Amino acid sequence: MQAAFIRRTGPPDVIEIGDLPVPTPAANEVLVRLHAAAVDPVDTYIRQGLVAMDLPFPFVIGRDLAGTVEAVGGAVRGFAAGDRVWCNNQGIDGRQGSFAAFSAVREDLLYALPAAVGFEDIMAVAHAGLTACLGIERLGGLAAGQVVFVNGGAGNVGRALVQVATGLGARVIATAGTDAGRATCRADGAAAALDYRSPALADELRAAAPDGIDVYWDLSGRQDLAFALAHLRRRGRIVVMSGLGAQPVLPVGALYVNDVSIVGFAITYATVDEMRRCADRINALAADGRLRGAIARRLPLSQAREAHRLLEDKSVRLDGKIIVVPD
Numbered sequence: 001m002q003a004a005f006i007r008r009t010g011p012p013d014v015i016e017i018g019d020l021p022v023p024t025p026a027a028n029e030v031l032v033r034l035h036a037a038a039v040d041p042v043d044t045y046i047r048q049g050l051v052a053m054d055l056p057f058p059f060v061i062g063r064d065l066a067g068t069v070e071a072v073g074g075a076v077r078g079f080a081a082g083d084r085v086w087c088n089n090q091g092i093d094g095r096q097g098s099f100a101a102f103s104a105v106r107e108d109l110l111y112a113l114p115a116a117v118g119f120e121d122i123m124a125v126a127h128a129g130l131t132a133c134l135g136i137e138r139l140g141g142l143a144a145g146q147v148v149f150v151n152g153g154a155g156n157v158g159r160a161l162v163q164v165a166t167g168l169g170a171r172v173i174a175t176a177g178t179d180a181g182r183a184t185c186r187a188d189g190a191a192a193a194l195d196y197r198s199p200a201l202a203d204e205l206r207a208a209a210p211d212g213i214d215v216y217w218d219l220s221g222r223q224d225l226a227f228a229l230a231h232l233r234r235r236g237r238i239v240v241m242s243g244l245g246a247q248p249v250l251p252v253g254a255l256y257v258n259d260v261s262i263v264g265f266a267i268t269y270a271t272v273d274e275m276r277r278c279a280d281r282i283n284a285l286a287a288d289g290r291l292r293g294a295i296a297r298r299l300p301l302s303q304a305r306e307a308h309r310l311l312e313d314k315s316v317r318l319d320g321k322i323i324v325v326p327d
């Protein structure tokens, strides 16, 4: 079968396209035929060797996939041939990734795809939506009226977060770097959309949230914690899930005298139950149009190397996900 794989970690050039044997599903696995996959930032970190994990070389890259069930292992009860499915957990914990014509996916990590949601549509929101839901779970939920500042609200995770948080009744103030991005934030439900490049951003945020914010959530990786602490209310929370190499200044006094806490998480270490709860939520939201993503590019699997290059090229503006489809 056609697959995109690496034999060592490194730059996008290490990605090879070639033939690998179709995997034989174990008793608890489902063999899924690929219809669409997405490129997530974490795929590029794993390819570079930045995530501490043993990779079974040749290692098929990729985390997400949507497709149809081809065959099931002997102990699988929840799926049958022909079912439409998706998953977001390949390529970690010694498992092979998703960028292949067929993948063997553990039944407990596979989700039914609602009839109303297309294969590419779910790939546009799966990783971002799961991330937003998991982060909100880690916060213990969001109460109606809480003020959430989303720095980078027009990106993939940012958009999912704006949609999910406003759906829970939170008042979201988002930032984006372009007029179009700010319009997207507002269309997704943000009460205010600010320009993160504005020299008056602090004043603009104060005007939009005169009593301060309850949650500071940065998707840009910059993690300006001093800025966050200047705006957080007492008992506010900072969510940290981007900025792998960031080393921001942390004004500890402003943190502890205001009972502020920092919640960090990585989707890679979410439990099977957490993932399923969030996947069920994503399915419900996507099925009735409350969770929508964008597709920036659609590339054939044979161009997986180019897909990684594109995602890493800071000079290329991507509004949405890169989707990979079988050749």
Ligand SMILES: NC(=O)c1ccc[n+]([C@@H]2O[C@H](COP(=O)([O-])OP(=O)(O)OC[C@H]3O[C@@H](n4cnc5c(N)ncnc54)[C@H](OP(=O)(O)O)[C@@H]3O)[C@@H](O)[C@H]2O)c1
Pocket (backbone or CB within 6 Å): 041, 042, 127, 128, 131, 151, 152, 153, 154, 155, 156, 157, 158, 175, 176, 177, 178, 181, 196, 219, 220, 221, 222, 240, 241, 242, 243, 265, 266, 267, 268, 320
């Ligand atoms: N920990 C986890 O479990 C987890 C899971 C998923 C993703 N992530 C991480 O989350 C981050 C976002 O992922 P993504 O897929 O949403 O990426 P993305 O679509 O590229 O979004 C990045 C966002 O950052 C914004 N941005 C850029 N420069 C900014 C600045 N100076 N100030 C404020 N915002 C700025 C961009 O805004 P404009 O487009 O408007 O310029 C864009 O909306 C990545 O670092 C990714 O690795 C972590």
